[in-house]
Amino acid sequence: MQQAITGYHQDENHDWVAELACGHYQHVRHKPPFTQRPWVQTAEGRASMLGQTLACKKCELGAPADEPKVPKVVVESNRERTLRLIQAIARGDADAIADAYADDGKLHTMGNTPISGVYDKSQIRQFAGSVLEAFPDGLTYTVHAVTAEGNRVAVEATGSGRHVSGKDYVNHYHFLFTWRDGKLLELKEYMDTETVTEVLCGGVQRG
Ligand SMILES: [Zn+2]
Numbered sequence: 001m002q003q004a005i006t007g008y009h010q011d012e013n014h015d016w017v018a019e020l021a022c023g024h025y026q027h028v029r030h031k032p033p034f035t036q037r038p039w040v041q042t043a044e045g046r047a048s049m050l051g052q053t054l055a056c057k058k059c060e061l062g063a064p065a066d067e068p069k070v071p072k073v074v075v076e077s078n079r080e081r082t083l084r085l086i087q088a089i090a091r092g093d094a095d096a097i098a099d100a101y102a103d104d105g106k107l108h109t110m111g112n113t114p115i116s117g118v119y120d121k122s123q124i125r126q127f128a129g130s131v132l133e134a135f136p137d138g139l140t141y142t143v144h145a146v147t148a149e150g151n152r153v154a155v156e157a158t159g160s161g162r163h164v165s166g167k168d169y170v171n172h173y174h175f176l177f178t179w180r181d182g183k184l185l186e187l188k189e190y191m192d193t194e195t196v197t198e199v200l201c202g203g204v205q206r207g
Pocket residue numbers: 003020022023024056057058059060
């Protein structure tokens with residue numbers, strides 16, 4: 001699919017990357033003799049190619065838009081912040097949980113249970129405090145795998161605890177944390193919603 005060049009940036013090796021109208025990035029290297037793009041070497045040359053089109057393979061693959069490269073050190077601190085936040089959730093530390101979020105941060109609890117939905121920061125603070133009411137001994141998260149890429153951290157974990165009703169709660173989670181400048185922009189939690197309804201909501205379904 002042909003897409004127009006809308007801008008440029010350089011990668012970590014100082015190779016030029018074209019930004020396309022579709023949101024995808026594509027390297028535009030000058031590597032003679034096989035790849036001849038002398039225009040990429042000068043500002044005038046690059047400017048002259050703005051609006052010209054390139055074939056975009058990522059469009060054919062249905063790939064999501066590319067994002068600016070996040071430095072490795074940021075990826076690693078996102079990973080650490082994520083693990084610290086999971087510990088704060090486990091012990092029901094409402095302040096630590098709420099403080100981790102950006103002011104426009106959101107929690108998205110998946111599914112159609114009575115507690116499913118999208119919560120803003122003030123709701124998250126209330127919600128976080130109620131974890132200890134539901135689980136007086138706290139929750140335990142066993143983290144199985146963490147995948148950090150860009151500003152996203154995906155975590156597979158098992159959460160368990162003794163619910164205030166006396167029932168044992170065990171659920172398998174896939175969390176997706178999206179960070180921005182050290183603050184949590186969004187947490188999506190995917191889990192077995194039937195277990196949520198049965199134990200956390202006492203079998204009561206969304207009305
Ligand atoms: Zn594309």
